[in-house]
Amino acid sequence: AQSVTQLGSHVSVSEGALVLLRCNYSSSVPPYLFWYVQYPNQGLQLLLKYTSAATLVKGINGFEAEFKKSETSFHLTKPSAHMSDAAEYFCAVSSSDKLIFGTGTRLQVFP
Amino acid sequence: EAGVAQSPRYKIIEKRQSVAFWCNPISGHATLYWYQQILGQGPKLLIQFQNNGVVDDSQLPKDRFSAERLKGVDSTLKIQPAKLEDSAVYLCASSLVGGGRQETQYFGPGTRLLVL
Numbered sequence: 001a002q003s004v005t006q007l008g009s010h011v012s013v014s015e016g017a018l019v020l021l022r023c024n025y026s027s028s029v030p031p032y033l034f035w036y037v038q039y040p041n042q043g044l045q046l047l048l049k050y051t052s053a054a055t056l057v058k059g060i061n062g063f064e065a066e067f068k069k070s071e072t073s074f075h076l077t078k079p080s081a082h083m084s085d086a087a088e089y090f091c092a093v094s095s096s097d098k099l100i101f102g103t104g105t106r107l108q109v110f111p
Numbered sequence: 112e113a114g115v116a117q118s119p120r121y122k123i124i125e126k127r128q129s130v131a132f133w134c135n136p137i138s139g140h141a142t143l144y145w146y147q148q149i150l151g152q153g154p155k156l157l158i159q160f161q162n163n164g165v166v167d168d169s170q171l172p173k174d175r176f177s178a179e180r181l182k183g184v185d186s187t188l189k190i191q192p193a194k195l196e197d198s199a200v201y202l203c204a205s206s207l208v209g210g211g212r213q214e215t216q217y218f219g220p221g222t223r224l225l226v227l
Contacts, residue, residue: 101153
Protein backbone atom coordinates (compact mmCIF):
# COMPACT_ATOMS: atom_id res chain seq x y z
CA ALA A 1 0.00 0.00 0.00
CA GLN A 2 1.12 3.51 -0.74
CA SER A 3 1.37 6.28 1.85
CA VAL A 4 3.08 9.60 2.48
CA THR A 5 4.32 11.22 5.67
CA GLN A 6 4.79 14.94 5.98
CA LEU A 7 7.17 15.90 8.75
CA GLY A 8 6.15 19.09 10.52
CA SER A 9 2.55 20.24 10.55
CA HIS A 10 3.69 23.87 10.75
CA VAL A 11 6.70 25.58 9.22
CA SER A 12 7.54 29.26 9.72
CA VAL A 13 10.07 31.21 7.66
CA SER A 14 10.97 34.81 7.12
CA GLU A 15 10.29 36.45 3.81
CA GLY A 16 13.27 35.80 1.54
CA ALA A 17 14.37 32.69 3.43
CA LEU A 18 14.60 29.16 2.06
CA VAL A 19 11.43 27.09 2.20
CA LEU A 20 11.81 23.35 2.86
CA LEU A 21 8.74 21.14 3.30
CA ARG A 22 9.42 17.48 3.92
CA CYS A 23 7.64 14.47 2.45
CA ASN A 24 8.57 10.81 2.69
CA TYR A 25 6.71 8.12 0.83
CA SER A 26 6.09 4.42 1.06
CA SER A 27 5.25 2.56 -2.11
CA SER A 28 5.47 -1.03 -3.29
CA VAL A 29 5.72 0.12 -6.90
CA PRO A 30 7.62 3.00 -8.51
CA PRO A 31 5.73 6.01 -7.17
CA TYR A 32 4.11 8.92 -8.84
CA LEU A 33 4.27 11.86 -6.41
CA PHE A 34 2.49 15.18 -6.27
CA TRP A 35 2.63 18.42 -4.32
CA TYR A 36 -0.57 20.46 -4.03
CA VAL A 37 -1.09 23.87 -2.40
CA GLN A 38 -4.29 24.99 -0.71
CA TYR A 39 -4.90 28.67 -0.04
CA PRO A 40 -7.48 29.63 2.60
CA ASN A 41 -11.02 28.74 1.60
CA GLN A 42 -9.90 27.40 -1.76
CA GLY A 43 -9.46 24.02 -3.37
CA LEU A 44 -6.16 22.31 -4.06
CA GLN A 45 -3.90 23.50 -6.85
CA LEU A 46 -1.17 21.35 -8.37
CA LEU A 47 2.33 22.69 -7.76
CA LEU A 48 4.30 19.90 -9.42
CA LYS A 49 4.40 16.16 -10.00
CA TYR A 50 7.01 13.44 -10.39
CA THR A 51 6.28 10.81 -13.02
CA SER A 52 9.64 8.98 -13.26
CA ALA A 53 11.26 11.32 -15.76
CA ALA A 54 13.70 13.84 -14.27
CA THR A 55 14.32 13.48 -10.54
CA LEU A 56 14.37 17.26 -10.08
CA VAL A 57 10.93 18.59 -10.84
CA LYS A 58 10.19 22.26 -11.31
CA GLY A 59 6.74 23.58 -10.57
CA ILE A 60 4.82 26.80 -10.49
CA ASN A 61 5.59 29.85 -8.34
CA GLY A 62 9.30 28.99 -8.12
CA PHE A 63 8.87 25.71 -6.26
CA GLU A 64 10.77 22.55 -7.03
CA ALA A 65 11.09 19.08 -5.56
CA GLU A 66 13.69 16.35 -5.82
CA PHE A 67 12.85 12.67 -5.93
CA LYS A 68 15.38 10.62 -3.93
CA LYS A 69 14.70 6.92 -4.13
CA SER A 70 17.43 6.00 -1.64
CA GLU A 71 15.82 8.24 0.97
CA THR A 72 12.20 7.63 -0.15
CA SER A 73 11.77 11.39 -0.09
CA PHE A 74 10.21 14.08 -2.23
CA HIS A 75 10.89 17.32 -0.37
CA LEU A 76 9.55 20.63 -1.67
CA THR A 77 11.81 23.68 -1.76
CA LYS A 78 11.79 27.31 -2.78
CA PRO A 79 14.93 29.44 -2.56
CA SER A 80 13.22 32.62 -1.38
CA ALA A 81 9.87 32.73 0.41
CA HIS A 82 7.27 35.32 -0.46
CA MET A 83 4.37 36.43 1.69
CA SER A 84 1.99 35.02 -0.90
CA ASP A 85 3.40 31.52 -0.30
CA ALA A 86 1.58 31.30 3.02
CA ALA A 87 -0.78 28.34 2.59
CA GLU A 88 -1.18 24.65 3.35
CA TYR A 89 0.88 22.22 1.31
CA PHE A 90 -0.02 18.59 0.70
CA CYS A 91 2.17 15.80 -0.58
CA ALA A 92 0.38 12.91 -2.29
CA VAL A 93 1.21 9.57 -3.86
CA SER A 94 -0.82 8.00 -6.63
CA SER A 95 -2.25 4.55 -5.98
CA SER A 96 -3.95 3.28 -9.12
CA ASP A 97 -5.46 6.64 -10.10
CA LYS A 98 -6.40 7.44 -6.51
CA LEU A 99 -4.43 10.08 -4.63
CA ILE A 100 -3.28 9.31 -1.08
CA PHE A 101 -2.58 12.57 0.72
CA GLY A 102 -0.39 13.40 3.66
CA THR A 103 -1.71 15.40 6.58
CA GLY A 104 -0.39 18.68 5.25
CA THR A 105 2.12 21.34 6.31
CA ARG A 106 1.00 24.86 7.02
CA LEU A 107 3.57 27.40 5.87
CA GLN A 108 3.71 30.78 7.58
CA VAL A 109 5.83 33.57 6.13
CA PHE A 110 6.84 36.47 8.37
CA PRO A 111 7.90 39.87 7.04
CA GLU B 112 -11.19 27.14 -19.49
CA ALA B 113 -13.60 26.99 -16.59
CA GLY B 114 -12.48 25.01 -13.56
CA VAL B 115 -14.38 22.59 -11.37
CA ALA B 116 -17.47 24.25 -9.94
CA GLN B 117 -19.05 23.35 -6.61
CA SER B 118 -22.07 24.58 -4.70
CA PRO B 119 -22.95 25.59 -2.13
CA ARG B 120 -19.68 26.93 -0.74
CA TYR B 121 -20.89 26.76 2.85
CA LYS B 122 -23.63 24.83 4.61
CA ILE B 123 -24.70 24.65 8.24
CA ILE B 124 -27.18 21.98 9.30
CA GLU B 125 -28.24 20.22 12.46
CA LYS B 126 -27.43 16.58 13.07
CA ARG B 127 -29.87 14.11 11.56
CA GLN B 128 -30.75 16.54 8.77
CA SER B 129 -29.91 15.82 5.15
CA VAL B 130 -27.69 17.81 2.82
CA ALA B 131 -26.63 17.66 -0.82
CA PHE B 132 -23.60 19.00 -2.63
CA TRP B 133 -23.28 19.60 -6.35
CA CYS B 134 -20.23 19.42 -8.60
CA ASN B 135 -19.67 20.30 -12.24
CA PRO B 136 -16.31 19.02 -13.52
CA ILE B 137 -14.13 20.53 -16.20
CA SER B 138 -15.74 20.07 -19.59
CA GLY B 139 -14.68 16.82 -21.23
CA HIS B 140 -13.26 15.25 -18.09
CA ALA B 141 -14.35 11.64 -17.82
CA THR B 142 -13.38 10.99 -14.22
CA LEU B 143 -14.87 12.68 -11.18
CA TYR B 144 -13.83 12.32 -7.55
CA TRP B 145 -15.36 13.31 -4.23
CA TYR B 146 -13.00 13.81 -1.30
CA GLN B 147 -13.67 14.52 2.38
CA GLN B 148 -11.18 16.80 4.13
CA ILE B 149 -11.54 16.90 7.90
CA LEU B 150 -9.86 19.81 9.68
CA GLY B 151 -6.17 19.13 10.16
CA GLN B 152 -6.10 16.18 7.78
CA GLY B 153 -5.43 15.58 4.12
CA PRO B 154 -8.28 14.87 1.71
CA LYS B 155 -9.60 11.32 1.71
CA LEU B 156 -11.28 9.81 -1.33
CA LEU B 157 -14.94 8.97 -0.86
CA ILE B 158 -15.97 7.92 -4.36
CA GLN B 159 -14.64 7.91 -7.91
CA PHE B 160 -16.72 7.91 -11.09
CA GLN B 161 -15.57 7.04 -14.60
CA ASN B 162 -18.18 8.65 -16.82
CA ASN B 163 -21.36 7.64 -14.98
CA GLY B 164 -20.07 4.40 -13.47
CA VAL B 165 -18.58 3.96 -10.01
CA VAL B 166 -14.92 2.90 -10.02
CA ASP B 167 -14.19 3.04 -6.30
CA ASP B 168 -16.54 3.68 -3.39
CA SER B 169 -14.73 1.60 -0.80
CA GLN B 170 -14.35 4.55 1.61
CA LEU B 171 -17.91 5.85 1.25
CA PRO B 172 -20.08 5.31 4.38
CA LYS B 173 -22.93 3.85 2.41
CA ASP B 174 -25.37 3.81 5.30
CA ARG B 175 -25.59 7.60 5.14
CA PHE B 176 -23.69 8.83 2.07
CA SER B 177 -24.78 8.47 -1.53
CA ALA B 178 -23.54 9.91 -4.79
CA GLU B 179 -24.60 9.87 -8.39
CA ARG B 180 -23.40 11.05 -11.76
CA LEU B 181 -26.37 10.33 -13.96
CA LYS B 182 -25.33 11.75 -17.33
CA GLY B 183 -21.60 11.40 -16.90
CA VAL B 184 -21.17 15.11 -16.24
CA ASP B 185 -22.53 16.72 -13.04
CA SER B 186 -22.49 14.89 -9.78
CA THR B 187 -24.35 15.11 -6.48
CA LEU B 188 -23.15 13.89 -3.10
CA LYS B 189 -25.78 13.45 -0.40
CA ILE B 190 -25.59 12.84 3.33
CA GLN B 191 -28.69 11.55 5.11
CA PRO B 192 -28.82 11.71 8.10
CA ALA B 193 -25.81 13.87 8.96
CA LYS B 194 -23.67 13.28 12.03
CA LEU B 195 -21.43 15.69 13.91
CA GLU B 196 -18.35 13.91 12.56
CA ASP B 197 -19.40 14.73 8.99
CA SER B 198 -18.28 18.32 9.54
CA ALA B 199 -15.60 18.76 6.90
CA VAL B 200 -14.79 20.27 3.54
CA TYR B 201 -16.09 18.21 0.63
CA LEU B 202 -13.88 18.56 -2.41
CA CYS B 203 -14.77 17.58 -5.93
CA ALA B 204 -12.03 16.90 -8.47
CA SER B 205 -11.93 15.79 -12.08
CA SER B 206 -9.36 14.37 -14.47
CA LEU B 207 -9.34 14.00 -18.21
CA VAL B 208 -9.30 10.25 -18.61
CA GLY B 209 -8.75 8.44 -15.33
CA GLY B 210 -7.04 5.13 -14.85
CA GLY B 211 -3.59 6.70 -15.06
CA ARG B 212 -1.42 7.06 -11.97
CA GLN B 213 0.31 10.14 -13.33
CA GLU B 214 -2.81 11.98 -14.38
CA THR B 215 -3.43 15.37 -12.78
CA GLN B 216 -6.59 15.88 -10.78
CA TYR B 217 -8.13 19.36 -10.80
CA PHE B 218 -9.95 20.43 -7.67
CA GLY B 219 -12.93 22.66 -7.05
CA PRO B 220 -13.10 25.20 -4.20
CA GLY B 221 -14.96 22.79 -1.92
CA THR B 222 -18.10 22.90 0.19
CA ARG B 223 -17.54 23.56 3.88
CA LEU B 224 -20.10 21.65 5.96
CA LEU B 225 -20.74 22.30 9.64
CA VAL B 226 -23.05 19.90 11.48
CA LEU B 227 -24.38 21.22 14.80
